Amino acid sequence: MSRLIVVSNRVPLPAKNGAASAGGLAVALQSALAARGGLWLGWSGKICSDEPVGPLTTLKDGNIEYALTDLTDLDVEEYYQGFANRVLWPICHYRLDLAEYGRREMTGYFRVNQFFASRLLPLIQKDDVIWIHDYHLIPLAEELRRQGVKNRIGFFLHIPWPAPDVFLAMPVHDELLKSLTAYDVIGFQTRQDRENFAACLARQNIGERLGEEEFSAAGRTFIARPYPIGIETDEFAKLARQAGNTTLHKRMRQSLDGKDLIIGVDRLDYSKGITQRIDAFETFLTRHPDYQRKVTLLQITPKSRSEVPEYEAMQKTVAEQAGRVNGALGTVDWVPIRYVNRSLRRAALAGLYRMAKVALVTPLRDGMNLVAKEFVAAQDEDDPGVLLLSRFAGAAHELKEAMLVNPYDVEGTADVIARSLAMPREERQARWEGMMATVRENNVFTWCDTFLGDLAGNEAPEGVEQPRLKRVSR
Known part of the structure; x- marks a missing residue:
């Protein structure tokens, strides 16, 4: 050979x-x-x-x-x-x-x-x-x-x-x-x-x-x-199942205090649509005030290519945008957006994916986007979360059961966030089963x-x- x-x-x-x-x-x-x-x-x-x-x-x-x-x-x-x-x-x-x-x-x-x-x-x-x-x-x-x-x-x-x-x-x-x-x-x-x-x-x-x-x-x-x-589908699913016993997972559950978790995980890059995503989340909270104090967005965004001026400027923009939303809508005991500007270990991410009710994977353009597939693999089959996925990610060609959105349409994305959070368990399970079969096969x-x-x-x-x-x- x-x-x-x-x-x-x-x-x-x-x-x-x-x-x-x-x-x-x-x-x-x-x-x-x-x-x-x-x-x-x-x-x-x-x-x-x-x-x-x-x-x-x-x-x-x-x-x-x-x-x-x-x-x-x-x-x-x-x-x-x-x-x-x-x-x-x-x-x-x-x-x-x-x-x-x-x-x-x-x-x-x-x-x-x-x-x-x-x-x-x-x-x-x-x-x-x-x-x-x-x-x-x-x-x-x-x-x-x-x-x-x-x-x-x-x-x-x-x-x-x-x-x-x-x-x-x-x-x-x-x-x-x-x-x-x-x-x-x-x-x-x-x-x-x-x-x-x-x-x-x-x-x-x-x-x-x-x-x-x-x-x-x-x-x-x-x-x-x-x-x-x-991805390594079975290995990642195993990581997610095991994460429930970790200290990080337990602390996160406690800090949420019963609130639903929405998660976004991206490198800091203009192709990922992070600013449009935060706009959509803010619009969702404004148009659906009943969800205020009931849901939190965790946006994990490690630094990327900080030596390139466009990326340095974007880091400042995203941090200021998250701060503005928190200042406008947050209360003394609720922060709408938790913005983490560093990398987490894969095992920690797997546990956070499994905990999330919705994943926002909304790049403006992406070759594939493996976060979408990792989120699917991490879910609890009895109570899976919902994948909200950009039409312009390569993963959208495979994961057709996801909630597909146009990330440039901020109001439309906000409406889909609301629909995803309210989705019945039976529909969530049916969508997840179709995606998981694809992620496992490919x-x-x-x-x-x-x-x-x-x-x-x-x-x-x-x-x-x-x-x-x-x-x-x-």
Whole structure:
């Protein structure tokens, strides 16, 4: 069986002291690497003030080798903070108004991808299968092909792929589109993302569509298809069930004093619709005053990319907005919004999801949004909460039983919050059962197996199955 190489911008190292891994994606990829034997390469998170960057830092953990590279100050400024997060991220999330394109940052983005290729090249063996992740590393396969790599290479985009009129506003759209045709398999979160990509290829006359999933360009054929990412469904459900006995869970129950809990969990990012969500919650309380003092919104929003000015400004805006609502509607013994600006452990989150009557998952645009799936997995089957989900999240393509909303429609979202809180138990159970079946079937290991099966192509001998993944015990 061939070795698997995973390449991502950052590498989640194995947890110490037997602690659980941080998230389902890391667990699935570590499982795939452990099953086949493999290598995971990416940025260490460390920044060098001077060039040249030193040798790779390597770490062996069982059947997996981790290879970490430092980057320079200039690399981080141009590649990561610049082009990746101030051009690609906003454009892929339909925020052309926030995209700040500069040739220097674009040059840095392609230069760092060349650097990643040079770091990876000496490590590649003849039969290795290479799986590259996300928007930071779109050109990496093309760089590897230039240097003679003929191995099968796949790419998965974790964020949305926008419609042609949005994507083609980026000055280097042709270069990025052509670089994607160097992959053998390109994965998207939804069918809509894949169709947007296909429309971009057609608009720019780059290659030819041979079938629903098969394309050709520059003498090569490749497939592009949706692979909706999932979670460790059963493991997360177990975490949620166990959380009821924790001190945090008991303290939270006591502090609510019988009030219903509404929960929102998001990174601090303009794509998540947090300000619109708070507006909708305030409108709900204003239009349904009987719920005042009977419900509390817990908004958990860890800081994100605080070195980027737009994110720093947003942190201030959200904090001020939550404070304004609390000042206008709160009383001495009731705070409408509890705003937490830090990360919580997965086990703690699982327990809070299970406690919540409603989850507000209302991004303005999202590739998938795994909070929605985690909330479903965490519920008590006898008395499940209600998932209120944005139509513009990738998860809405799968979780059709959720209460779907348009997050731009503040009043409409407020009305759905009221309907969700008043929903009879029988309807809540029926909706949850449909979503849970989907979340259980399309879990993160299915996602990983399906993509790697396509990437393997005809590699496996006839009659020999690719390994099914299981959680790596730590």
